[in-house]
Amino acid sequence: MLAIFVEMFSYDFILRALIVGVLVSLCSALLGVSLVLKRYSMIGDGLSHVGFSALAFAMVLNIAPLYVAIPVVVVAAFLLLRLSENGKIRGDAAIAMISSGALALGVFAISITKGMNVDMSSYMFGSILAMDNSDVVLSICLSIMVLCLFAIFYNRIFAVTFDENFARATGINAERYNALIAFLSAVTIVLGMRMMGALLISSLIVFPPLSSMQIFKTFRNVVLSSALLSVGCFLLGLCVSYLWATPTGASVVMANILAFLFFYSIGFARDRMKG
Amino acid sequence: MSLISCQDVTFSYEGRNVITGLNFAVDKGDYLCIVGENGSGKSTLIKGILQLKAANKGFLTLGDGLRLNEIGYLPQQTNVQKDFPASVWEVVLSGCLNALGYKPFFGKNEITRANEQMQTLHISNLRNCCYRDLSGGQQQRVLLARALCASHKLLVLDEPVTGLDPVVTMQFYHLLKEINRAQGVSIIMVTHDIKEAVSQADHILHLHNKQLYFGSVSGYMNTALGKFFSGGGQDACNLR
Ligand SMILES: Nc1ncnc2c1ncn2[C@@H]1O[C@H](COP(=O)(O)OP(=O)(O)OP(=O)(O)O)[C@@H](O)[C@H]1O
Ligand SMILES: [Mg+2]
Numbered sequence: 001m002l003a004i005f006v007e008m009f010s011y012d013f014i015l016r017a018l019i020v021g022v023l024v025s026l027c028s029a030l031l032g033v034s035l036v037l038k039r040y041s042m043i044g045d046g047l048s049h050v051g052f053s054a055l056a057f058a059m060v061l062n063i064a065p066l067y068v069a070i071p072v073v074v075v076a077a078f079l080l081l082r083l084s085e086n087g088k089i090r091g092d093a094a095i096a097m098i099s100s101g102a103l104a105l106g107v108f109a110i111s112i113t114k115g116m117n118v119d120m121s122s123y124m125f126g127s128i129l130a131m132d133n134s135d136v137v138l139s140i141c142l143s144i145m146v147l148c149l150f151a152i153f154y155n156r157i158f159a160v161t162f163d164e165n166f167a168r169a170t171g172i173n174a175e176r177y178n179a180l181i182a183f184l185s186a187v188t189i190v191l192g193m194r195m196m197g198a199l200l201i202s203s204l205i206v207f208p209p210l211s212s213m214q215i216f217k218t219f220r221n222v223v224l225s226s227a228l229l230s231v232g233c234f235l236l237g238l239c240v241s242y243l244w245a246t247p248t249g250a251s252v253v254m255a256n257i258l259a260f261l262f263f264y265s266i267g268f269a270r271d272r273m274k275g
Numbered sequence: 276m277s278l279i280s281c282q283d284v285t286f287s288y289e290g291r292n293v294i295t296g297l298n299f300a301v302d303k304g305d306y307l308c309i310v311g312e313n314g315s316g317k318s319t320l321i322k323g324i325l326q327l328k329a330a331n332k333g334f335l336t337l338g339d340g341l342r343l344n345e346i347g348y349l350p351q352q353t354n355v356q357k358d359f360p361a362s363v364w365e366v367v368l369s370g371c372l373n374a375l376g377y378k379p380f381f382g383k384n385e386i387t388r389a390n391e392q393m394q395t396l397h398i399s400n401l402r403n404c405c406y407r408d409l410s411g412g413q414q415q416r417v418l419l420a421r422a423l424c425a426s427h428k429l430l431v432l433d434e435p436v437t438g439l440d441p442v443v444t445m446q447f448y449h450l451l452k453e454i455n456r457a458q459g460v461s462i463i464m465v466t467h468d469i470k471e472a473v474s475q476a477d478h479i480l481h482l483h484n485k486q487l488y489f490g491s492v493s494g495y496m497n498t499a500l501g502k503f504f505s506g507g508g509q510d511a512c513n514l515r
Contacts, residue, residue, distance in 0.1 A: 037359060152379045159369045162361055163353060169325040170373045170425045171344030217405035218362040 029230030126197030126249030370424030
C-alpha cells in the first residue's frame with residue numbers, strides 16, 4: 001500500500017496536481033459557503049463555461065491559457081453579479097443563456113480552426129496533465145492570495161452573506177464585498193478548471209458547503225468543515241483516479257457525492273433522534 | 276444641531292410621489308414613533324434615513340456628528356434564508372462590524388460590547404444556538420441586540436413587534452424605553468400600535484403620503500387626529 005503512494009508521488013505531474021488541487025479545493029470550499037448561501041451557485045457554473053470559452057480562444061490564438069482566462073472570467077463574474085442583483089432581468093435565465101452561449105462559442109472557435117480534438121474533452125472534463133510548472137507557480141500564488149483575502153474579509157463576508165440589507169443600512173459597502181466574492185470565485189474557478197474540467201468545477205463549490213450544512217449549524221463550523229471535507233475528497237479522488245486510471249475531475253466529484261450522502265444521513269438521523 | 280433633520284423632503288418611486296412635505300427633526304435622546312396606515316410611506320422614510328434611498332426633493336441631513344455607520348437598524352422583514360447556518364453569537368457580533376474601520380478582526384472592545392448587549396436582552400444563554408432554530412420572539416431579540424451593537428447613538432426600528440406575543444411585546448417596549456433612558460440612545464420606531472406609541476414615545480410623526488402631524492405626544496393628543504386614533508384601540512382597528 002505504502003509503496004503505491006510512494007510510486008504515485010514520484011510522478012511530477014501528480015505532485016503538481018496535488019499541490020494545485022489542495023489549494024483550489026480549499027479556496028472553492030471557502031467561497032462556496034458564501035456563494036451557496038447567497039443563492040449564487042449558478043454563477044459558479046456560468047463562470048466555468050465562460051472560462052472554457054476563454055481557454056478555447058487562448059488555444060486558438062496560442063496564448064498561455066491562464067492569462068486569457070483569468071481576466072475574461074473576472075469580467076464575466078462582475079457582469080453575472082450585476083444581472084442577478086438587477087431584479088428586472090431574470091437572473092437565472094440570463095446565467096443559463098451566458099453559460100451555454102459561452103460554451104457554444106468556445107466549441108465553435110476550436111472546431112473551425114483546429115477541428116475537434118482530444119484537447120477539447122480535456123478542457124471539458126479536466127486533465128491532470130494539463131498544467132506545466134509555470135502554471136503551478138501562478139496557481140499557488142493566486143490561491144494563496146484568495147485564501148488570505150478570504151481570511152482578512154471573513155467577518156465582512158459573513159455580514160453581507162447573512163443580511164445584506166442590514167450591512168448596507170449600517171454603513172458597510174456591501175457592493176464592494178459582493179464584488180470581492182465574485183472576483184475571488186472567478187480566480188478560483190479558472191485555477192481549478194484545467195484539472196477538474198469546465199463542466200465539473202462548480203461541484204467543488206457546491207458540494208462541500210452543502211454537505212457541511214447538513215450537520216453544522218454555525219457559519220464558522222460550516223466554513224471549517226467545508227474546507228477540510230473538500231481537501232479530503234480531493235485527496236481521495238486523486239488516489240482513486242491514480243489506482244483505477246479514472247479521470248481526476250470525475251473521481252473527485254464522486255468522492256464529494258459520497259461525502260454528501262454520508263453527511264446527509266447523519267443529519268437526517270440526528271433530526272430523527274431529536275424527534 | 277439635530278441627529279436627523281428633514282426639510283421639505285419628498286420620496287418617490289418611478290416618478291410617483293409616495294410621501295411629500297416631510298419636515299421634522301430628531302434630537303439626541305429623542306424617542307420618535309412613526310405611525311400611519313399600510314402603504315403610507317413609513318418604510319420608505321426609514322430607507323431614506325438610512326440613505327438606502329435618496330430624497331427626490333428637499334434635504335435629509337444627518338447632523339450632530341452622526342455618521343452612517345453609527346445607526347443601528349432593525350428591518351421590517353429580514354430576508355434571512357431559512358437554512359442559514361449562523362449562531363446567535365455570530366449574528367450579534369456582526370452588528371459590531373461597522374465600528375471596525377480598517378481592522379480585519381473583532382477585538383476586545385467589540386466582544387465586550389456584543390456580550391453586554393446580549394445580557395441586556397437576556398439572550399446570553401442562547402449564545403451557541405443556531406439562529407434559525409429560535410422562535411420568532413427570540414430571533415427578534417437577537418436582531419435587536421445586533422442593532423444595538425451597531426450603534427450607541429440611534430436605533431431605527433421598522434415594526435419591531437410584528438409576530439411577538441403580547442407579553443413579549445410589552446417586554447420589548449420596556450427594553451426599548453430602558454435603552455432610550457439609561458443609555459441615551461435615540462430611537463425611531465415605526466409602529467401600528469398608536470396606543471403604545473403614545474405611551475412610549477416623546478414625539479409622534481403621523482404619515483399619510485404626506486406629513487399629517489409632527490410634534491410632541493401631548494400635542495398629538497390634543498389634535499383631532501390624535502384623539503381619533505388613540506382614543507379607542509378598537510375604533511382605530513376597525514378604521515384600519
Ligand atoms: N421598491 C418599490 N418600488 C415601487 N414602489 C414601492 C416600492 N416600495 C414601496 N413602494 C410603494 O410605496 C408606498 C409606500 O410603501 P412603504 O413600504 O413605505 O409603506 P409602509 O408605510 O411601510 O407600509 P406598511 O405599513 O405596510 O409597512 C406603497 O404604495 C408602495 O406600493
Ligand atoms: Mg413598512
